[in-house]
Amino acid sequence: MKIIILNESKTPDLLNKVERRCAITPASAQRLVKKGVSLALETGAGLHSGYSDKEYEEVGAGVINDVNASLSSADMLIAVNRPTDEQLSLMKKGAVVIGHLDPFFQQSLIESIAQRELTAISVEMIPRSSRAQKMDALSSQASLAGYVMVMQAANLLPSILPMMMTPSGTIKPAKVFVIGAGVAGLQAIATAKRLGANVLAYDTRPVVAEQVESLGGKFLKIDIGETGQTKDGYAKELTDEQKAKQQEAQRDAIADSDIVITTAQLFGRRPPVLIAKETLSLMKPGSVVVDMAATSGGNVEGSEAGKTVEINGVKVIGNGYWSQYVAKAATDMYANNIYNLIEEFFDEESQSFRLDLEDDILAGCVITHQGQVTNSMLLNAYKGA
Numbered sequence: 001m002k003i004i005i006l007n008e009s010k011t012p013d014l015l016n017k018v019e020r021r022c023a024i025t026p027a028s029a030q031r032l033v034k035k036g037v038s039l040a041l042e043t044g045a046g047l048h049s050g051y052s053d054k055e056y057e058e059v060g061a062g063v064i065n066d067v068n069a070s071l072s073s074a075d076m077l078i079a080v081n082r083p084t085d086e087q088l089s090l091m092k093k094g095a096v097v098i099g100h101l102d103p104f105f106q107q108s109l110i111e112s113i114a115q116r117e118l119t120a121i122s123v124e125m126i127p128r129s130s131r132a133q134k135m136d137a138l139s140s141q142a143s144l145a146g147y148v149m150v151m152q153a154a155n156l157l158p159s160i161l162p163m164m165m166t167p168s169g170t171i172k173p174a175k176v177f178v179i180g181a182g183v184a185g186l187q188a189i190a191t192a193k194r195l196g197a198n199v200l201a202y203d204t205r206p207v208v209a210e211q212v213e214s215l216g217g218k219f220l221k222i223d224i225g226e227t228g229q230t231k232d233g234y235a236k237e238l239t240d241e242q243k244a245k246q247q248e249a250q251r252d253a254i255a256d257s258d259i260v261i262t263t264a265q266l267f268g269r270r271p272p273v274l275i276a277k278e279t280l281s282l283m284k285p286g287s288v289v290v291d292m293a294a295t296s297g298g299n300v301e302g303s304e305a306g307k308t309v310e311i312n313g314v315k316v317i318g319n320g321y322w323s324q325y326v327a328k329a330a331t332d333m334y335a336n337n338i339y340n341l342i343e344e345f346f347d348e349e350s351q352s353f354r355l356d357l358e359d360d361i362l363a364g365c366v367i368t369h370q371g372q373v374t375n376s377m378l379l380n381a382y383k384g385a
């Protein structure tokens with residue numbers, strides 16, 4: 001089986017920034033090569049994550065200059081993001097393409113992958129099950145995002161996070177409010193606690209209150225009536241009345257915070273707006289807000305994708321692509337996720353990736369196969385579009 005890895009720093013991301021992550025580390029490359037896989041990496045693929053071409057070559061991977069010349073013979077193309085249309089057009093029918101394909105918002109790309117008779121695996125669609133945890137790239141990257149958001153906010157705050165008692169006086173701990181306590185939110189809570197902040201958190205799924213408290217945070221109780229979650233553990237969308245109640249109830253907590261971090265997402269949909277501009281104006285000057293969702297629509301009114309903007313004296317960070325700020329850790333985790341996915345379905349005897357669509361993991365994340373878009377959630381979303 002021949003696998004190609006792209007140097008994605010050559011194709012700017014949506015914000016025209018350089019993608020710093022790579023889909024394979026020398027360690028995961030070594031494990032794949034040991035299985036008999038033939039690996040070809042585009043030169044410089046690991047550089048931004050701290051891995052030189054030489055390190056990949058030393059474990060038996062090939063380093064190539066002209067990736068396009070190799071694509072037609074590849075059985076699999078692994079990316080962190082989406083390959084370009086040109087790259088896809090060079091691949092042979094039946095080859096497998098893996099990456100963050102953003103399928104709910106990339107309908108035409110996914111349909112063109114199907115038309116090219118390529119099999120697409122979207123890492124966002126890997127089920128949230130115990131068995132799939134080791135392949136769950138959404139979670140690995142979200143955990144790092146939680147950490148990065150706290151570090152970026154701490155850097156901009158004109159104060160410190162921990163309490164400091166010195167002969168020169170006592171500094172009170174910073175107040176951090178985290179809205180949305182999923183994977184990223186919980187990691188943000190843990191990071192802010194480790195740095196000594198007082199942490200308050202809120203999520204529409206009441207089941208997470210216990211998790212917040214076990215990390216040392218306080219859970220803000222808001223009665224907005226029936227909320228709940230989907231069978232996969234994702235939040236359900238709130239009604240307009242519930243949204244208004246939530247915003248009202250959060251107002252005081254936001255006004256009282258030094259740092260607010262919003263991480264609320266709705267799977268397959270635009271994220272909810274949680275903080276209006278007028279609420280921002282209640283915060284103290286110098287406070288910092290981090291909008292994790294800024295690149296996909298935003299939780300905070302006025303946040304800008306890829307930028308830090310100042311609104312009424314409050315700094316609003318909307319950088320996005322958070323895990324890229326810790327590209328080595330992000331690459332290490334993503335490469336493990338990908339290795340685990342391949343290993344789970346690799347057939348030693350035939351030296352091929354077993355596309356068993358009856359398996360619940362592949363049934364979820366294989367989104368195009370044999371000329372068709374195969375995922376029913378996507379088909380429904382595309383019909384409604």
Ligand code: NAD
Binds near residue numbers: 142182183235
């Ligand atoms: P997500 O990124 O979809 O959303 C982030 C958080 O925002 C969620 O906790 C959600 O409830 C919350 N949210 C949505 N709307 C909100 C609003 N209006 N106000 C406040 N909060 C709001 O979620 P995620 O981090 O991907 O996690 C989703 C679920 O999957 C969680 O239950 C998580 O524990 C679970 N999970 C399970 C596994 C596994 O079992 N293998 C792995 C990862 C995650």
